[in-house]
Amino acid sequence: MHVAVVTPLDARSTGVADYALDLLPHLAHAAGSEVMVFSQDMDRLQSEQCGWTCLSATELPRIAPELDLIIYQMGNSPAHDFMAPFLHEYPGLVVLHDLSLHDFYARQAIQASRPAVYMRAFGFGYGTQGTRLARCYLRQPMPIGYPEYLLSEWLATRSPGVIVHSHHAAVVLGERCPAARMWVVPMPIPLPGKIASAEARAQLGLSTDVYVIVVFGVLNLSKNPGAVLDALSRLCAARVPAQIVFIGMESSSFRLMPEVEKRGLQANVIQLGFVNDPATVHSWLSAADVAVALRSLYWGETSASALRILASGIPLIVNDTGAFAELPNSACVKLAPGLPDTGEALYLVLESLYRELDRRWAMGIAARDYINQKHDPAQVAICYIRVAEAILNTS
């Protein structure tokens, strides 16, 4: 089967790049032939080093007739903008990493001067009211669009197939778009080799008796960092030797250190920012005792960060919402979303996990088992090929 994947490959601009890099080798194996990758982030020379054929996206029209199926790794960030001319012209299997796609279409309207595309996407899902809302937005664009509107409906309906990563996303999209041909395929998450916590801490210069809490992923207000810091404040007051490590880029809407200084927690917080080196991330995750991945605003996407944390065998604390609710209770503690004092609730969980070393250990093992069983990239690639076969009507 001749399969091509259109995807961003720059890990700095989107997490989808890591996703693609984890999947591609296995996809080639499952497809039984070479996989062609179309991107704007990698030239031929680099692609040869990576072991698959990578071409500039502009070459897709020339090669598309030779392909059995094109797989689009579709998201909402600017890293996906280069796909816009091809999505409707060369339909294929669309992997939706974001259900809204509002910003993607809004950029088409404003930056690529294609307002009709944006209005059609809005109108398709929300009728005449949607087109009016689109007009409102185009008259006065705001930094935040309307992420709560599912503009992916148009694309999902037009595409021969759609992959989402959670049952929650399937339900949300299915309610709006019952005609879409949709499959739920788990995210491919490779299981990293385990480094002993003591060894990792020695590398990082951390004491063995420190309670290391990791917050991993792009840092913005929807991740509720204020509650995390409040919980840390309470832990410090309770004489727990806690240390929080924030790994991930800060969004433009949030600055962490002023919040840390405000609470006087400078000695207990490490902010690493975006870490380009996977080995460093792995060391920090190996050194961690527990991880936190809260979400206050949530539009249905699956968190790769949360899954990578589980792959490292770390107990995870999440909000009991959307795709997070599908994570196993044996590996996660789930806080009800929208609690009046999330900081207090988080503190209670963190404090109990601090005391219960055996529970943490059991949760870590359950986390790795879960990822191994559900998110093995080789199995995910086979699922991809099964979906492709269903679209090609060969199964």
Add this chain to the structure above:
Amino acid sequence: MARASIIVVSWNGEAYLGACLDAIMAQVGAVDEVIVVDNASTDASVALAHARYPQVRLVENNRNLGFAGGLNVGLRVAQGDFLISVNQDVKIHQGWLEALLEALAAPGVGIAGCKLFYPDGTIQHAGGIIHWPQALADHYGYHQPDDGRWDKLRSVDYVTGAAWGFRRAVMEQLGLLDEGYWPGYYEEVDYCFRACKAGWQVVYTPRATGVHYESASLKHGSAAYLEAFHRGRVRFVFKNCGVNQIKAEFLPAEQRCVYESSVVPERRMLARAYLSTLMTMPDLSDGERAPAAQGIAVGQSQALIGEVIAGLSGLYLFALHAPPKREEHMDDQAQPIQFPALHEHDFYSSVPIVGPLVQLVRRFLYGLAARWGVLAVIHQQTQINQRIAAYLQEYEARLVDQDRDLAYLARTVAELEIRQRYLARRMLSQAGPASQDDATSTTVDK
């Protein structure tokens, strides 16, 4: 000249004023002066100050001038080298004044603030920080136990106006406090910010401590508090930040804040703050009323200012209408196509003196000769407009439906094309390279 002038602005603070002044009087020396500025209290504050503290200079305002207004009255009459302000509901601890004056005496230091506690012993203020780009003023150590984390003298963004002091030279350079922040919030942030810009250092000294009872303060989280806080904040930004910064950083951050705020009353208060700033925009460009404004008012092109005003107007509407639910959002913003109602012409004359008579005659003649016909035409036109509006809406709905049908068709075509290509290639590979051309044409025909 006195060494220090300690000014207490009082307003209906009889219950706290005695304790406040007792603590101050225990620390001042012969070279200091104490001034009480009363903002037209209706309780026994003035009588109390008169009776118990004859050495205090009492200034009575005939109306409530707010915190900045009251303090400015005191500053105008103050003689000291160091100008100190203490709220009526603050009880300073022993050694407060000496510690504050010591901090102020350091070279380069223009403003100094202290460590204030709540009555429960937790920290209320240990210096302040301004979070940009929204200029959210925040206290260090807020509601934290006093466990040694805030025990260093250091530079901060601002200090609370509840108990602070500054050099006379700072006032001579910056002028008085901006009374545009009435009734309160952000005037001290503004003053500290401007002092920093002028090259002065703003410091927090942990050795000067006191208790702040916050009797006159608005309750945190209340609508009045939120309105005053945000109004002060937005005024502060528009006074002190450049147009480009407001446009590129402040307005987008505000919009995110409004969007992400789940508290509807706070959004309404934000809307009121934006509206208030819009209404006081001319005041912000007035150097006297908004002392030392450096931001939007100064040296900016009208076009840029216009853009920022338009941005703020948009933000006001957004904060007012941004609803928590999708359906409400739809109802508010996506109004259906509407035609303006048709009206009869209203006759008017601008001719001096006889104008009203001319107007009456015209109206009379119109009513006599043409009105019945015009009304019938207006009625017909209104019906036509309504039908056109209904047709347009129907066509719009049909277009959306057709788009849906088109999407299904597009998908079906795409699926068929993909399968056809796949089958063609499989047949080709099975038939072998010799019959490639034949196989391709056969498959395509099928």
